[in-house]
Amino acid sequence: MARRRNFKKGNRKTFGARDDSNAQKNWTELEKENPKWEKYYKDLGVIPENEWDDFKKTCQAQLPLTFRITGSRKHAHEVLALFEEKHLPGLTNVEFEGEQIQPPKRLPWYPENLAWQLDVSKQVIRKNEQFSKVQRFLVVENAVGNISRQEAVSMIPPIVLEVESHHSVLDMCAAPGSKTAQMIEALHSSEDEPTGFVVANDADARRSHMLVHQLKRLNSANLVVVNHDAQFFPRVKTDKETNQFLKFDRILCDVPCSGDGTMRKNVNVWKDWGTASGLGLHTVQLNILKRGLNLLKKGGRLVYSTCSMNPIENEAVVAAALRQWGDKIKLVDCSDKLPGLVRSKGISNWPVIDKAFEKKEKGDEGTTESWFPPSAEEAADFHLDRCIRVYPHQQNTGGFFITVIEKVGSDSVETAKRATTEEVADEAAVDKKQKTEDGASAAPSAPVKKEKLPRDANEEPFVFLDPKHPELEKCWSFYGIDEKFDKSTCLVRNAAGEPTRVIYYTSSSLKNIIEANEDRLKLVYSGVKLFVAQRSDIECSWRIQNEALQIMKHHMNRNRVVEANVECFKMLLIESFPRFEDMEKSHIDDNFVEKMKELSAGCAFIHVDRGEDKESMFLPVWNGTKCVNLMVCKESTQELLHRLFGIEVTSKKPAAEPKKEEGDASVEQEGKSEEIAGDDAEKSADTA
Structure with a gap:
């Protein structure tokens, strides 16, 4: 990856004065080398010596493209079939510039074969026709929420969290939202409407709004996005009539980290990496984990994860929590989960190297006790080997760390007292933080x-x-x-x-x-x-x-629902505002036209039965006095035409413009947006 100088927009004189040769000099290839990183992980010994070269080479290589088909929709397997039948054959036995290109492969550990990996470069995707088609397919399906492009190792934490439809779920550090999306999908995986919900939190206000943009396409009424420092996430009342506070069934702590597991996509990690970042983040990570454990109900499950390979941010944080909570929590053995995932066990011993790259011992000035590995006795009790480490070279991914923690409680009075004291202190810190924020937000002279x-x-x-x-x-x-x-x-x-x-x-x-x-x-x-x-x-x-x-659709009667055949549905996807008169002449679906003409003007719905083994369609239409319009956005129109009828559309335009009476505002017809059904569009529908 290259870096380019930042020329200000509009500064044409400066930019135009440079010829091509000078412009090339402004590009500097970032060197994917860092001697300190190499020494640290070699000395740590987590990568076998005979695997080191493969590990380093993989870390220096481009990250493959991975995506998953969203599992909460009935048509997930229909989208999968489209990919396997229409696109996959064209991606097998492909050569590019004399080299054989690997075909896409399933992630063997992801449920129901719904996640895939493309081990190809961006150059191949851009220049090869078959791979370009797949790229367009992914863009369209992603826009309508059928597919999520997500790093493979990032998919692991929500799977082992095991969210069910009745669970109350907290994602403490949710942005950008790919893992949150997985948990929402799990919530909606059954046929019934879920009774649980997901609280998605992020400490950064701007990122929390980006999170909304990512999650809105899932159309879940069981989601709330909030903006808090995860270390001080407030207690949540169950209702306003009582003083009872919510304990969550499932919590994800995917904490901020140094991110050396992302160096394949974030090239700056190579030049910026040092031990100081992991040491500095350790306390924040531990505070978030402790807060999560306090908010977790007995019998509940919490996943702690990072995109770092550094044990100071991983096992050291988990060990500190185990030390403080005693037998009220335990690590879950996931060795029988995710069959097909190549992984390594967690470790119980590591050196503490300061920012000057000097080894430190427990008790040295400037050190934090929880940085250091557990004693032999603690290690035997903690079972840190149950933590999951995934290294880039094991299956061509990024690096990731995952630990599953279950809150089991204890009959030990001493342990209960210790945990209670910990919780009381934690709540006091949260209350203090909230009062400070509330006070800071109000004018100095005004009461909060x-x-x-x-x-x-x-x-x-x-x-x-x-x-x-x-x-x-x-x-x-x-x-x-x-x-x-x-x-x-x-x-x-x-x-x-x-x-x-x-x-x-x-x-x-x-x-x-x-x-x-x-x-x-x-x-x-x-x-x-x-x-x-x-x-x-x-x-x-x-x-x-x-x-x-x-x-x-489960709660309305059938008074404004009209059955349509498949050909009529196809015509409605292709044409905007087709006239009833023309539809009657073509006899495309006489029953549909007759029923629509009987309905009063306004919103109505079509139901298309596509057969027992296929998903039926249920979509809104706008019924005018002389014509009808399918109220589906441009992206959904393109996706449906491609998935159901094999028609690829790059820019959707109507077959004919609707006529407008004098005084009607112009109607934008570039694709059929849901927002098109404003007053002007409806007037056009009525007068066309």
């Missing part, structure tokens, strides 16, 4: 408000609506929403607390959490868009948003 945490100018409150609100009553009646649907969990995000443009829906369990913790949690995001306001001159001025359909 207790009812809610302060919000910045861009944040809106979470206000739940009365289920009997007149606007909601219209929706319940128009769409025939049954009594099994929890109508009390609809919310808006505006200071007035009134439904004006968007109404969101969140799960019942999260409603209690949100309402009970406005004075504790810095809420960033929760809920999926349920209803979006449309024109006011029709029977119901609200339409159901596509992202909420997987929930709502």
